[in-house]
Structure formats: structure tokens, C-alpha cells
Amino acid sequence: MAKTDALQGSLDLLVLKILSRRPRLHGYAIMAAIADISGEVLRAEEGSLYPALYRMEEAGWIRAEWIKKDTGRRARIYELTAAGKKQLGAEESRWQSVSLAINRVLREA
Amino acid sequence: MSLWSRISNALHGERLNREIDEELQSHIEEAVASGRDRNEARHALGSTLRSREVSHSIRVVGWLESLRADLSFGWRQLCRNKVMTAAAVLSLALGIGSSVAAFRLIDALLWRPLPIAHSSSLYILSRKMTGFDGKPIEDNHWATPDFNLMRDAVKDQADLIAISDADRTDITWSTDDDMEKAHVVSISGNMFPLFGLQPALGRLLAPTDDRALGASPYAVLSWDYWNRRFGRDPHVLGRSLHIGDQTFEIVGVGPRDFTGTEKGTVTDIFLPLTMSSLATQDNVSWHRAFLMLKPGIDPATALEPLRQHLSAVNHVFNIAFTKSFHGAPQAQIDRYLNQTLAISPAGAGISDLQKEYRRLLGVLGLLVALVLLIACVNVANMMTAQAAARTQEMALRVSIGAGRRRLVQLILSQSTLLALFASILGAFFAAWSAPFVLSLVNPPDNPARLALPADWRVLLFGFALILLIVLLLGLFPALRASAVQPVTALKGGNDPHSPRRLMRGAIALQVAFCCLVLFLSSLFVASFQRLQNRPLGFSTDRILLLETVAGKGQLPVVWNQTADALRAVTGVDSVAIARWPLLGRIAINSDISINNATPSPTPAFFLSVSPGWLSTMKIPLVSGRDFNRDDTSPGAAIINQSFAKTFFPNQDPIGHTFARGANEHPYAIVGITPDAPYRDLREPNRPVFYVPFGEIDRVDNQSVPKTVDFATFTIHTDTQNPLALADTLRQLIAERHNGLRISNITTQLDLFRDQTVRERLLAMLAAFFAAVALLLAGIGLYAVLNYSVQQRRREIGIRMAIGAPRTRIVRLVTSDIFLMIVLGGCAGITLGLGTARYAESLFYQVKATDADMIALPTCAILLTALIAILPAVLRALRTNPTEILRAE
Numbered sequence: 001m002a003k004t005d006a007l008q009g010s011l012d013l014l015v016l017k018i019l020s021r022r023p024r025l026h027g028y029a030i031m032a033a034i035a036d037i038s039g040e041v042l043r044a045e046e047g048s049l050y051p052a053l054y055r056m057e058e059a060g061w062i063r064a065e066w067i068k069k070d071t072g073r074r075a076r077i078y079e080l081t082a083a084g085k086k087q088l089g090a091e092e093s094r095w096q097s098v099s100l101a102i103n104r105v106l107r108e109a
Numbered sequence: 110m111s112l113w114s115r116i117s118n119a120l121h122g123e124r125l126n127r128e129i130d131e132e133l134q135s136h137i138e139e140a141v142a143s144g145r146d147r148n149e150a151r152h153a154l155g156s157t158l159r160s161r162e163v164s165h166s167i168r169v170v171g172w173l174e175s176l177r178a179d180l181s182f183g184w185r186q187l188c189r190n191k192v193m194t195a196a197a198v199l200s201l202a203l204g205i206g207s208s209v210a211a212f213r214l215i216d217a218l219l220w221r222p223l224p225i226a227h228s229s230s231l232y233i234l235s236r237k238m239t240g241f242d243g244k245p246i247e248d249n250h251w252a253t254p255d256f257n258l259m260r261d262a263v264k265d266q267a268d269l270i271a272i273s274d275a276d277r278t279d280i281t282w283s284t285d286d287d288m289e290k291a292h293v294v295s296i297s298g299n300m301f302p303l304f305g306l307q308p309a310l311g312r313l314l315a316p317t318d319d320r321a322l323g324a325s326p327y328a329v330l331s332w333d334y335w336n337r338r339f340g341r342d343p344h345v346l347g348r349s350l351h352i353g354d355q356t357f358e359i360v361g362v363g364p365r366d367f368t369g370t371e372k373g374t375v376t377d378i379f380l381p382l383t384m385s386s387l388a389t390q391d392n393v394s395w396h397r398a399f400l401m402l403k404p405g406i407d408p409a410t411a412l413e414p415l416r417q418h419l420s421a422v423n424h425v426f427n428i429a430f431t432k433s434f435h436g437a438p439q440a441q442i443d444r445y446l447n448q449t450l451a452i453s454p455a456g457a458g459i460s461d462l463q464k465e466y467r468r469l470l471g472v473l474g475l476l477v478a479l480v481l482l483i484a485c486v487n488v489a490n491m492m493t494a495q496a497a498a499r500t501q502e503m504a505l506r507v508s509i510g511a512g513r514r515r516l517v518q519l520i521l522s523q524s525t526l527l528a529l530f531a532s533i534l535g536a537f538f539a540a541w542s543a544p545f546v547l548s549l550v551n552p553p554d555n556p557a558r559l560a561l562p563a564d565w566r567v568l569l570f571g572f573a574l575i576l577l578i579v580l581l582l583g584l585f586p587a588l589r590a591s592a593v594q595p596v597t598a599l600k601g602g603n604d605p606h607s608p609r610r611l612m613r614g615a616i617a618l619q620v621a622f623c624c625l626v627l628f629l630s631s632l633f634v635a636s637f638q639r640l641q642n643r644p645l646g647f648s649t650d651r652i653l654l655l656e657t658v659a660g661k662g663q664l665p666v667v668w669n670q671t672a673d674a675l676r677a678v679t680g681v682d683s684v685a686i687a688r689w690p691l692l693g694r695i696a697i698n699s700d701i702s703i704n705n706a707t708p709s710p711t712p713a714f715f716l717s718v719s720p721g722w723l724s725t726m727k728i729p730l731v732s733g734r735d736f737n738r739d740d741t742s743p744g745a746a747i748i749n750q751s752f753a754k755t756f757f758p759n760q761d762p763i764g765h766t767f768a769r770g771a772n773e774h775p776y777a778i779v780g781i782t783p784d785a786p787y788r789d790l791r792e793p794n795r796p797v798f799y800v801p802f803g804e805i806d807r808v809d810n811q812s813v814p815k816t817v818d819f820a821t822f823t824i825h826t827d828t829q830n831p832l833a834l835a836d837t838l839r840q841l842i843a844e845r846h847n848g849l850r851i852s853n854i855t856t857q858l859d860l861f862r863d864q865t866v867r868e869r870l871l872a873m874l875a876a877f878f879a880a881v882a883l884l885l886a887g888i889g890l891y892a893v894l895n896y897s898v899q900q901r902r903r904e905i906g907i908r909m910a911i912g913a914p915r916t917r918i919v920r921l922v923t924s925d926i927f928l929m930i931v932l933g934g935c936a937g938i939t940l941g942l943g944t945a946r947y948a949e950s951l952f953y954q955v956k957a958t959d960a961d962m963i964a965l966p967t968c969a970i971l972l973t974a975l976i977a978i979l980p981a982v983l984r985a986l987r988t989n990p991t992e993i994l995r996a997e
Contacts, residue, residue, distance in 0.1 A: 047160055051167055076132045
């Protein structure tokens with residue numbers, strides 16, 4: 001549970017960041033990438049991943065596309081849009097200032 | 110992109126759900142492929158249903174999706190009752206279409222501002238006075254010298270613009286033979302600049318064209334005429350046209366949308382006012398006077414002082430003018446001087462057509478609105494019945510959590526669908542019917558032309574109408590349905606009678622409207638019939654009228670020789686000459702003096718006719734004789750019976766004399782004819798005297814025949830269609846080269862028909878709407894009673910089972926409906942009596958209070974009601990009690 005709490009409010013940031021590095025991932029791959037890169041520390045709750053993806057798609061930050069995989073299944077893959085890149089910048093700087101602030105509190109309190 | 114995708118997703122809800130499911134499924138497959146347990150992965154993803162719901166709501170416009178669902182549900186409902194839906198759509202379409210058509214006509218003729226700058230500061234001057242028959246008249250025609258005085262008096266604050274009526278005038282372009290008619294208007298030079306109009310070609314008339322009499326022989330064509338007659342040929346500039354012995358040079362073409370200030374008539378040619386010989390005459394009121402306030406002048410404060418100022422100037426002019434009334438009685442002079450000058454807004458133009466059709470269009474608008482209301486009530490009834498049948502469904506929806514707003518939306522979307530289909534159909538109907546009605550107004554030789562654009566004004570009206578209908582139709586049933594109490598409704602309903610009560614109220618309303626339509630219609634139809642069947646006193650059968658002009662005038666002997674030549678043509682029965690035809694809208698009166706006495710207050714109308722005219726027109730002689738070739742004017746006269754009664758009461762007038770005014774040469778009365786309408790069918794009989802066609806001047810005791818510049822050959826033909834001879838006769842007159850030219854060919858029957866155009870139109874349309882109203886009311890009654898019987902099947906079955914007689918069942922089913930019909934009928938007739946007072950001027954020899962006028966609509970309603978309720982009553986009587994009780 002503690003793992004997911006850390007994600008609260010920053011799922012968008014993580015998804016955008018992942019997609020900016022590795023475009024054209026499907027939902028499961030995004031989730032796996034977050035877990036993998038964070039050394040299994042951060043795990044997106046699977047139930048809330050998809051609503052978040054749809055929300056970001058509606059906001060125009062990411063776009064989706066159905067592709068046919070080798071297995072014959074269809075998969076919905078996502079990539080960043082120009083608006084998404086801007087949003088990522090904004091989210092990153094917001095995260096920086098928040099974590100800086102938290103660090104300062106931790107140091108000086 | 111995002112909103113669009115959400116809208117598109119809303120329209121494809123099922124597909125969206127499939128995609129979401131597929132993506133979630135593929136997520137699980139990936140998880141399994143990466144070595145996780147299928148159940149664990151599914152568990153981690155959470156409830157599929159819930160994530161689909163959440164995801165779905167993110168990706169669609171919620172209200173749009175529910176609207177789509179409601180619309181498709183409404184569509185299915187409409188499809189389920191195809192006959193009812195078709196009836197509803199058709200009746201609504203008829204109502205909407207006629208309303209829009211009526212609006213187009215009314216707007217185009219009465220409301221739409223002229224396409225000029227500052228149309229709102231344009232006014233018209235008129236004078237109110239008492240006519241010679243003691244009735245108040247309003248005249249907005251002025252003499253040019255009077256106009257000039259008034260114009261100079263107010264020039265600091267306002268401009269006065271003179272514009273004559275658009276007269277159909279004979280014009281020629283090159284040779285004398287190709288004479289044609291065009292609507293010619295004389296205007297003061299300041300009209301085009303003040304109206305802010307720009308030429309489409311060349312130049313427009315300017316104030317400089319207004320300086321001196323006869324100094325500016327220039328003409329400007331209207332764009333419409335340029336387009337119609339010359340195919341927009343730019344070389345038209347510089348061409349000359351002839352009117353009588355005047356020649357005008359075309360200097361320009363007016364702007365495209367300006368057709369003159371006279372609504373209903375499209376002006377063809379504009380001429381300077383100062384080119385008319387009438388412009389110098391004190392005693393001829395021939396053009397209208399428009400007033401345009403200068404910029405920055407506030408009409409609220411400026412108009413009344415302006416009016417008083419103008420009134421004073423006009424009064425001074427009139428006093429000077431009455432000095433020329435030699436020998437007129439003082440009462441007549443006083444009556445003339447007692448004028449009130451009025452200033453009224455004229456931004457929408459001014460015309461006789463407006464005056465004549467204002468009330469007619471008002472009545473038409475009322476009839477149309479009533480038919481639309483009946484249609485609405487009908488459809489609302491249908492929807493109430495449906496809603497009542499769906500009470501349980503509504504209750505179920507409310508109890509599983511549907512909001513009231515959602516229910517209202519459900520019903521409103523159904524009525525929107527209905528209104529939408531109806532308005533599409535209605536738009537086609539309106540597009541066709543407005544020009545059609547306008548074409549009915551037209552006398553063939555002088556068509557009324559009115560611009561009927563389907564612009565934003567019409568669209569706005571259409572949308573407002575549809576909105577109103579949707580609300581009328583849907584809101585009431587919707588509010589009712591949404592107020593449903595789920596618990597009581599699901600238990601079987603708390604008050605099963607309430608929808609029936611509502612529907613019965615609607616029936617009363619519908620019958621009242623229908624009665625009003627029928628009542629007014631029967632008044633109009635009766636008026637038309639009485640006018641049509643009015644005994645004329647002359648024949649309209651097989652009479653051809655050749656209206657002929659002689660440019661510089663010809664002696665009567667030339668006219669008589671031409672008549673003789675016409676007489677020789679095979680197929681011609683008899684030929685006579687009159688200055689103008691009866692019912693031809695021309696009327697000239699003169700004062701009558703008996704034995705050199707002061708003229709009596711009643712003037713008489715006259716007409717000069719050749720010998721044989723009376724017999725050609727089949728006008729009999731009561732006593733005396735017809736004219737012969739030796740009679741001249743002044744000399745002999747034939748009078749009608751009204752003349753005899755007015756001027757020679759209780760004596761035989763034959764042999765007596767009278768004169769036109771004191772000290773004039775006397776006429777000796779040689780014959781008396783019965784009364785016949787002279788100018789207007791609707792006018793009461795007036796004193797009329799006929800004088801011989803050959804008029805002579807008695808100068809220095811020598812008798813010199815006067816030349817005649819226009820007259821009408823009146824020809825009785827052998828053939829049933831007198832127009833068949835027209836070409837032969839026209840050619841014959843042209844070949845004689847004696848200066849006579851035909852300017853118009855018509856028949857006496859057409860002149861008669863032209864006079865009944867308004868009544869015919871009104872009677873036709875009123876009868877049509879009455880039939881529609883009756884049909885709609887019948888359908889409404891049938892539907893309500895049918896529903897009511899269906900609802901009460903159980904009750905009827907039980908009553909029958911316990912032995913109620915058939916008459917009782919019939920009474921049970923019909924009594925309250927008949928009460929509603931009687932209530933509605935009374936209300937309708939009362940409304941009708943009130944409305945009839947407003948429309949009184951449109952009736953001819955018919956009174957709203959006549960017993961048969963009230964009986965007719967009442968009978969029609971009752972008959973319709975009987976036919977409409979018969980099926981339901983029969984169904985009630987055929988109810989099988991055993992079946993009902995078994996079902997219980």
C-alpha cells in the first residue's frame with residue numbers, strides 16, 4: 001500500500017515521462033516500465049491506470065492507436081503529443097519545486 | 110479534437126465499450142504472458158464493469174449520449190404508432206408551413222423596412238377630412254405647388270420627398286407600333302440621394318434634375334426592369350423612350366434591391382417630377398409626400414411642431430385654392446378646409462395593396478395560427494395518451510434513479526423529433542404556398558409583385574415557431590410525467606382519470622378554435638357568394654374590351670369609322686364605344702345643377718358612350734330611348750334610376766334638363782336605365798348619367814367637335830371566348846394607320862373577376878383552413894374518445910354484466926365529451942363575434958349575428974363530432990363482459 005501512496009498525484013507525470021523516453025507503449029508496458037525503472041518501488045495501481053490514460057488522451061497530452069501485434073491480438077498503444085511534452089515540462093518543474101520544498105522541510109525542521 | 114472525439118464517442122457508445130473491454134482484456138493477457146497468475150491480474154485490475162463505467166464517462170459527452178439514447182428511444186416510439194405519427198407530422202407541417210407562408214406575406218408587405226438608408230426616419234404626410242358622403246377619408250396625395258410650399262417651410266429640420274404612384278403607362282422605345290406598358294413613377298430629385306442609393310449603372314436622378322419644369326428629360330430604370338426587359342444590357346444608357354409626346358433619355362439604372370416605395374408594385378422607370386405637366390397645377394393631388402428627418406433630429410420632440418407648421422402652410426394654400434371654387438356651396442368649402450394633417454411612419458413603404466390587404470392578412474394570420482394551435486393540441490393529446498400509457502414505465506425509471514430532468518428530456522426529445530420532421534415538410538409547403546397565394550391576388554394585366562426572400566427574418570420566425578411548438582407539445586405531458594409518484598403509480602395508479610380530464614380540456618379548446626375558424630370562414634364564403642351573385646344590371650358574357658389610345662387625339666368621326674370597320678369582322682356581333690369600361694376602376698364625377706340652382710351636395714358620375722352601347726352591354730331602358738348619331742354632348746343624356754330618385758324625386762325626369770354646375774350648358778334627359786355598378790362592385794348604387802360619345806365645344810356659337818385621346822371599344826362577340834378575336838381586331842386597328850392604338854385588351858368578365866379577387870382569395874383560403882380545422886378536430890375527438898373507451902373497458906364490461914342498457918353505456922361514454930363540445934362551441938362563437946367586428950370591412954352584405962352564420966359552423970362541428978365518436982361508441986357497445994371479467 002505504501003508503494004502506491006507515493007504515486008498519488010504523480011501518475012500523470014510518470015506516464016508522460018515514460019512515454020517521452022519510449023514512445024508507442026501499451027498500457028501494461030507503461031505499468032511495467034514504471035515498476036521496472038523505479039526498481040519495483042513505484043507501482044501504478046492497475047485499476048486507476050486506464051482512467052488516467054483516457055483522461056490524458058481527452059486532454060490531448062497523449063494520443064492512442066490500435067496496432068496489430070505478432071500474436072494476432074490488437075493492442076492500443078500510446079505516444080506523447082506536442083501538448084503532452086509541454087505538460088510534461090510543467091509537471092516536472094512542479095515536481096521539482098514540491099520535492100525541493102519537502103527536502104527543505106526535512107532538512108531544517 | 111477532444112470535444113469532437115467525445116461527441117463522436119457519444120454517438121458510438123457500444124463501439125467505445127467494446128474497445129475499452131478489448132484493451133482491458135489485452136492488459137490481462139500481457140500480465141499472463143509476463144508470468145502473472147490470470148486471476149491475480151484480473152483481481153488487480155479491479156471490477157471490469159466499474160473501470161468500464163469510469164473510463165466510458167471520461168471519454169464521452171454525457172448529456173449528449175443520454176440525448177442520443179432519448180432520441181433513438183423517441184424515434185422507436187414514433188415508429189411504433191406509424192399512423193398517429195404520420196397524422197401528427199402532417200398536421201403540424203401544414204400548420205407550420207401555413208404560418209411561415211403567412212408570415213412571409215405579412216412581413217414582405219407590411220413590416221419589412223425598405224432597403225434604404227434611415228428607413229426608420231421616413232414618414233408620410235396625409236390629410237384626414239370628410240368625404241362628400243360624410244364618411245371620414247384619409248388621403249396622402251398632394252398637389253405639387255402645395256408640396257413645394259411645405260418643403261420650403263421645414264427645410265431646416267426635414268426633407269420632403271415627392272413620389273407619385275406607380276402608374277401603368279404606355280411607353281414606346283422606337284416605332285409607334287411596339288407600345289408596351291411599364292410602371293412609371295415621378296419623383297423629386299432629392300429621393301435617390303436622401304435614400305442613400307447608388308446606381309448600378311450610369312447615374313441616378315439628382316436635385317439638379319428638379320430645377321425647372323420640362324428641363325430634365327431623363328429617366329432612370331429600376332434594376333428589376335433593366336434585368337427583365339433588357340437582360341442587363343449596359344448599352345441601354347443613352348437610349349430614348351417615349352411617353353405620349355415626351356421623349357426621355359435613359360441616364361442610369363437603380364440599385365439591385367430597390368423596387369420603389371410602393372410595396373406590391375415593382376417600379377420600372379423613374380422620371381423627374383418636373384417633367385409632368387401636373388406639377389404646376391394647384392388642383393391636382395397626384396403624388397405622395399414623404400418626410401425624412403434630418404440626421405440628429407429627435408422624432409419624439411420634433412414631429413409634432415413639424416406637423417403643426419406643415420398644417421399651417423397647407424391651410425394657407427387651401428384657402429387660396431378654394432378661391433377658385435366658383436359657385437360651390439359654403440358647406441363644401443368648409444368641409445374642404447377642415448383638414449387635419451397627419452404624419453405617420455412609412456419605413457416599410459406605402460401602397461394601396463397594404464391598405465387593401467392589411468386586414469385580410471391579419472385575418473389570414475389568425476386562421477393560420479388557430480389551425481396550428483389545433484394541430485398542436487391534437488398532437489399534445491396524442492402524447493398525453495402515450496405518456497399516460499407509460500406511467501408505469503416512468504415510475505420504474507424514477508424508482509431506479511432517473512432524474513426528473515432526464516424524464517423531461519426524454520419526452521421533449523420526442524416532441525422535438527416530431528416538430529423537426531414537421532418543420533422540414535412545412536418548409537417545403539411554405540416555400541410553395543406564399544408565392545402561390547400572391548399569384549392569386551393578381552389581376553392578369555397588373556400583377557402584384559412582392560419580394561419574398563427566405564432571409565434571416567423568416568428563419569428566425571421559423572425557429573421561434575418550432576421552439577414554441579416543442580414546448581407546447583412536450584412540456585405539459587413532460588411535467589406531468591416527471592411528477593409521477595413511483596410508489597402509487599407502480600401500485601396501479603392513484604387517479605386514473607387525470608389524463609382523461611386533461612385531454613377533455615384540450616378537446617374543449619380545440620372545438621373552440623375550430624368553431625372560430627369555421628365561423629369566420631363561413632362569413633367570408635357567404636360574402637364572396639353574395640358579391641359574386643350580386644345582380645349586375647349588365648352582361649359580362651362575351652364582351653371584349655379594347656382600350657385604345659390616340660396619341661394626340663382623334664375626332665369622334667375617326668373613332669366611329671374604326672368601330673364600323675370592327676363591326677364588319679366575322680364573329681363580331683355588335684360594337685360600341687365608351688370612354689372607359691364599367692368596373693374599370695375609373696370614375697369621374699361632377700356637380701349637378703337643376704335649373705341653374707346651386708349644385709346639390711351629392712355629385713353624380715358620368716360616362717360618355719356611343720349609340721348602341723346600352724344594348725351591347727345588355728343594359729335595358731326603363732323608359733325613353735337610346736342615343737342616336739345626331740345626339741351630341743352636351744345635349745342628350747340618359748340617367749340611371751338612382752339619378753332620377755336623387756335629383757327628380759316623384760316626377761318623370763324624361764324631358765327635364767340638368768347641367769354640370771351652374772351656368773353650364775344643359776343636358777336633356779332622353780332615357781332612364783336601371784342601376785348598375787359603376788366603378789366598384791362593393792359600392793352602393795350611385796347616381797350615374799350617360800352622355801353621347803361625340804363631345805363638342807361651343808366656342809363663339811360654333812359647334813366644334815372635340816378630339817378624343819382615349820376610349821374603349823366594347824365588342825359583343827359570337828364566340829364563347831371573346832379573347833379569340835383579340836389578335837384579328839388589334840391587327841385591323843393597326844392597319845388603318847389612323848392614329849388609334851390598342852393599349853390594353855381585356856374582357857368585361859375579367860374586370861368583374863378582378864373586383865372579387867380579394868373576396869375570392871379569402872373565401873378560398875378560409876374554406877381550406879376550415880376544412881383542415883374540422884379534419885383535425887375530428888381526429889382529435891376520435892383519438893380522445895377511443896383512448897377513453899380503452900381505459901374504461903373494465904368499467905363498461907362490469908356495467909354491462911350487471912345489466913346496464915345500451916343507451917346508458919352510450920351516454921356514459923359520450924356525455925362529458927358532448928359537454929366539452931358545447932362549452933368549446935360557445936366559447937368559439939363568442940370569440941368569433943368579437944373577431945368579426947375587426948374584420949367587418951371585409952364582409953359584403955353579411956352580418957356576424959345572422960342566424961344562419963352561427964348555425965352553419967355549429968352544425969358542421971356537431972356532424973364532425975358524430976362521425977368522429979361513432980367508432981369509439983361502437984367499440985364500447987361491442988365490449989364483451991365475459992371476456993373482461995375472465996381477464997380480471
